[in-house]
Amino acid sequence: MDAATISTITAISSVAIALAAFFVAWWTGHVQREHAKLSVLPHLDFIYGNTSTGSLALLLINNGVGPAVITGFDIFVAGALIKPAALLGTWYSAFAAADDSAPSKENVPSVGQYIRAREKFLLLDAGSELSLAPNTDEAVNVARRYEASLAKFTVCVNYRSLYGQQFQTSWCLSAHAKA
Secondary structure, three states: OOHHHHHHHHHHHHHHHHHHHHHHHHHHHHHHHHHHHHOOOOOEEEEEEEOOOOOEEEEEEEOOOOOEEEEEEEEEEOOEEEOHHHHOOOOHHHHHHHOOOOOOEEOOOOOOOEEOOOOEEEEEEOOHHHHOOOOOHHHHHHHHHHHHHHOOEEEEEEEEOOOOOEEEEEEEHHHHHHO
């Protein structure tokens, strides 16, 4: 082997090692970026049931590890889209459209609102009507009316992560009851 052949083999080996090092560095950066996205991934979910005071409530909770940014919020009553802005930001009108039952407390998340990790956001609360005497016939009837109204609802929440990943979660009482 002459010096030119050894020099050529050394040059080719150096290029191969440099390309392998570049690929490993690129791959490591890619994996780190994906890990960073997962480390702040939100996951919105709904909780429906009795609160500690005996009241029926629907809450939105962020079970993820990062904040969720609300990008849209839709309410469907019997399959028809109801725009929260048209209802002046309350559920009361939507309940009135479905039934005479209305929650005593209601909140509608606004577009751009952040929901922190592990934060609970109260959407609907039947309130004091059920918490005064939870085992009475009147409270049971109120709960049934409340659930009958909720059975006509589907709630859809669109949200994104800090990295711009788009997600949607939805809730309806009939799907919740089957689960």
